[in-house]
Amino acid sequence: MPDPGPSPLQSSLPGAAARFGAHGHGRGAEALDAVRAAPGDLPPEPAAPSYSLPSTGTVPAPRPVPPPDAAPAAEGTLPGGAAAAGTAAPALERLLRGPSGLGTTGLRFARGAQPPPEPATAQADAPPGRPVPGLYHHPVPEPDPVRVEELGRRIKAWAVDEVELFPPDWEDQFDGFSLGRYMVACHPDAPTVDHLMIATRLMAAENVLDDVYCEDHGGSPVGLGGRLLLAHTALDPLHTTAEYHPLWERSLEADAPRRAYRSAMEYFVREATASQADRYRHDMARLHLGYLAEAAWSETDHVPEVWEYLAMRQFNNFRPCPTITDTIGGYELPADLHAQPAMQRVIALAGNATTIVNDLYSYTKELDSPGRHLNLPVVIAEREDLSVRDAYLKAVEVHNDLMHAFEAAAAELAAACPVPNVLRFLKGVAAWVDGNHHWHRTNTYRYSLPDFW
Structure with a gap:
């Protein structure tokens, strides 16, 4: 069968990241435009020019404050017209409004971000499944x-x-x-x-x-x-x-x-190159270490603290998949660029966010399985003494915070190091993040959402 050729590569970096150019980085908007416009067959550079990368790749998180212009949701309603239940409505409304606080306005509609979900009576030709209400994500075209x-x-x-x-x-x-x-x-x-x-x-x-x-x-x-x-x-x-x-x-x-x-x-x-193969082996060792931590907690019937669970999930997560996006794209991100702390932060945040997506979409599947399955809503409910519904909604917030941190870190790195294969790698990791959500949302054979809305 003839190969149909590559699909159009969607961008997953936020338009709001151009702020970095306006606040001292200079190249922020230009770098992000280059990432969005990069063709799927962009060739790798033979050698990366010398750019100084940030030592950690971190971006200080803005202190949350109530947005002065935020329009509240219709009183007593939830997505799909469901009535709000007790005190849970503010948490859900906050999720559906998106991020709040100084400097976050641009994040709400970046890169085609989803508005609040439509009622359940969606178009008949829409793909199967529905996104978790309030989940920050970006739609992708239906795969070829x-x-x-x-x-x-x-x-x-x-x-x-x-x-x-x-x-x-x-x-x-x-x-x-x-x-x-x-x-x-x-x-x-x-x-x-x-x-x-x-x-x-x-x-x-x-x-x-x-x-x-x-x-x-x-x-x-x-x-x-x-x-x-x-x-x-x-x-x-x-x-x-x-x-x-x-x-x-x-x-x-x-x-x-x-x-x-x-x-x-x-x-x-x-x-793969020798460097790419060794990178993959390293990330698989990380994955196996995460498996062992979860197994140890299972043997002792231990429910970790929320931060401990998130630490385990940084190892037991999807990281081995997006980290090889250059091999699958037919090029190489050189080892010295891949190993930079700023790039490692981007990859780690991508893995963490996509893995919480799995926790949220597989929640009901795991509840129906024998024994107790640790996932973020379960851990939050037990450790923070919340109802299962409120714990699930808080887990959505955790995911959204991770996604915003991922996008900010990727944008800062793109501005600091606008090398073609760095930009293409960042674009590939972001495409993996979006594709992973699309698969979870549309795989109704495996997943269904809890009735919390």
Whole structure:
């Protein structure tokens, strides 16, 4: 089947970030315009010019104050015309108004940001699912159906024929995951479906390990460290003696996660540079460390403090996916630029925000599963003594704060270092953030929202 070509690359950096140019950075508006206008096939620079980057990439958060011109929502109403319930209405209205405080006005409608949700009677041709009311996000075009179909066909052939990823009775769950739609939405600048397949194999492998080792399909915290360590050697090969090497090689065929990790990594390193491959191994080690922390809390029936949970989620999150956006785009962000504290902050905030999106959309799914699943609303409810509804609404606020911090950090870095491959990488990470939300919102096979509105 001929490759349909790359999808249009959407920008995910806020228009409001041009403020940095007006307040001392000079290049803020120009840098952001360059990021938005960058074509999908922008070539990498052979060597990055010397620019001084901020030491931390942080932007001081404005002190929240009530916006003087904020128009209150209609009294006693919620999105869709539902009646407000008790004292929860102010929290919900605050979410729907967007960020408040000095300097935040421009953030409300940046980059096509969503206005308050429309009533449930939306257009018949709208994509399935609805966004979490009050969630700060940016809509994306529906993924290219030709690419989605071809990617879905290829990933299923790999899963079934190459790595035996799942038994026949899991087929509907594999299909319902909609990996093709997910990766096409997240990587709109991928030059070919072959490039998209690199990301899709890795995503499939990561998810089957989570299910089989940690979650729904036989996962357990007991002994998880040993299983993760052995699986990680499929990504970061064991260097041992001639006597023991064949035993390790055979172990990589022992279960679906190891088979998938090994195969997906082999395809990845064929296209990635050595630096990109090592970056990915590092981020997967971070992910596995987060799995272990959550497992330890499960074994001791410990509910962490909210800040502790967010610390765990900075490791157990989507970071390995957006951090390889340059490989999937067919270029490289050099290691010295990727490792800068300002870039690391952008990537970390992107991973944190997208992972809270997962907490919010998978909330009802996890409540229906056996045992107690830690997610941000559950932790907030227990640790801050809130109702489940108010805890969920506060979790939306946490997500929104992370998104605004991500966009501000990305804009500041774009202004400080307007190198073409830096701008393209920032644009790719932001596209991944938006695509991830689109997939969660529209995957009604897996997710449904709680009845809080």
